[in-house]
Amino acid sequence: MTHHTALRFGNRVILVTGAGGGIGRAVAERFAAEGAKVAVNDIKTEMVDDVVSGITSSGGVALAVPADVSDAAQVEAMFARIEAALGYVDVLYNNAGLIDTARHFLEADEAWWDRIQRVNLKSVFLCSHRAASVMARRRAGVIISTSSGGATRAHRGNVAYDATKGGIEAMTRSMALDLAPYGIRVNGVVPGFINTYGLTEEQLRERERAVPLGRYGVATDMVGAALFLASDDAAYITGQFIAVDGGVLVQQRSANVDTFPVEGFPVIPADLT
Ligand SMILES: NC(=O)c1ccc[n+]([C@@H]2O[C@H](COP(=O)([O-])OP(=O)(O)OC[C@H]3O[C@@H](n4cnc5c(N)ncnc54)[C@H](O)[C@@H]3O)[C@@H](O)[C@H]2O)c1
Numbered sequence: 001m002t003h004h005t006a007l008r009f010g011n012r013v014i015l016v017t018g019a020g021g022g023i024g025r026a027v028a029e030r031f032a033a034e035g036a037k038v039a040v041n042d043i044k045t046e047m048v049d050d051v052v053s054g055i056t057s058s059g060g061v062a063l064a065v066p067a068d069v070s071d072a073a074q075v076e077a078m079f080a081r082i083e084a085a086l087g088y089v090d091v092l093y094n095n096a097g098l099i100d101t102a103r104h105f106l107e108a109d110e111a112w113w114d115r116i117q118r119v120n121l122k123s124v125f126l127c128s129h130r131a132a133s134v135m136a137r138r139r140a141g142v143i144i145s146t147s148s149g150g151a152t153r154a155h156r157g158n159v160a161y162d163a164t165k166g167g168i169e170a171m172t173r174s175m176a177l178d179l180a181p182y183g184i185r186v187n188g189v190v191p192g193f194i195n196t197y198g199l200t201e202e203q204l205r206e207r208e209r210a211v212p213l214g215r216y217g218v219a220t221d222m223v224g225a226a227l228f229l230a231s232d233d234a235a236y237i238t239g240q241f242i243a244v245d246g247g248v249l250v251q252q253r254s255a256n257v258d259t260f261p262v263e264g265f266p267v268i269p270a271d272l273t
Helices: 022-033 045-057 072-085 110-138 159-182 201-208 219-230
Strands: 013-016 037-040 061-064 091-094 141-146 184-191 241-244
Touching: 013 022, 013 072, 022 037, 022 045, 022 061, 022 091, 022 219, 037 045, 045 061, 061 072, 072 110, 091 110, 091 219, 110 141, 110 159, 110 184, 141 159, 141 219, 159 184, 184 219, 219 241
Parallel strands: 013 037, 013 091, 037 061, 091 141, 141 184, 184 241
Antiparallel strands: none
């Protein structure tokens, strides 16, 4: 009946930064499957090529745009390439970032601080500013940025990382206001514990105990929030964040140290289907 219905993101151009692996790759692949033309960015060129050939071989449209998104000249060149090859960017998904950044505050130094601010925060400014300057002229566009639970609840040893994520949340609200009159929506996602890095089985089991939904997240868990915020279903939503974290941020204490332990929850038979 609806065989002729266009794919949700048919012909829309989306740029995903840091899409060589992890969350960014999962988001890029799903947008491609939904019909978008996807510009795949990462600083790691081989990873970009791998994602692009994966999308292309499954019938999607993807363009490799390797670049360091913390460098203004490379950001400008990247957007110019996308515009020439795919068209104007309809959706910018700011995902690139350094995640392995822990250092105790007392052992921090200026170079560490500056590098994390540049890659995780300045990159969001550069890409959003370049994207918005065109979106404003088109009176349409969506910007989605990637925060972290660290924006509102500190990670130990991560003052620089958490400051960038708090900065991204503040920037998102600010950009949402400045860009609303031009028809541009600006929102964000807050990933919880998404297993994109090499933890042992034991570490994974240990971490899962802190997640109310009882499991760690995988990169594809992030995709639904991205699609929703990018879609017209979210047409009246701007300046907001969606946490995709299995319930971590809404709890006061992890289950293994709670005064009302999960072990004391009522036993309810799973006998209804
Ligand atoms: N995995 C989690 O649990 C989690 C939790 C909260 C927030 N996040 C955020 O999600 C985003 C993606 O994280 P991930 O877990 O998929 O990690 P990841 O390391 O797999 O992805 C980040 C990507 O960004 C790329 N990158 C780094 N510097 C870059 C630069 N200067 N220019 C272009 N690309 C660059 C990396 O090469 C990498 O491929 C990050 O912003 C991270 O802070 C992740």
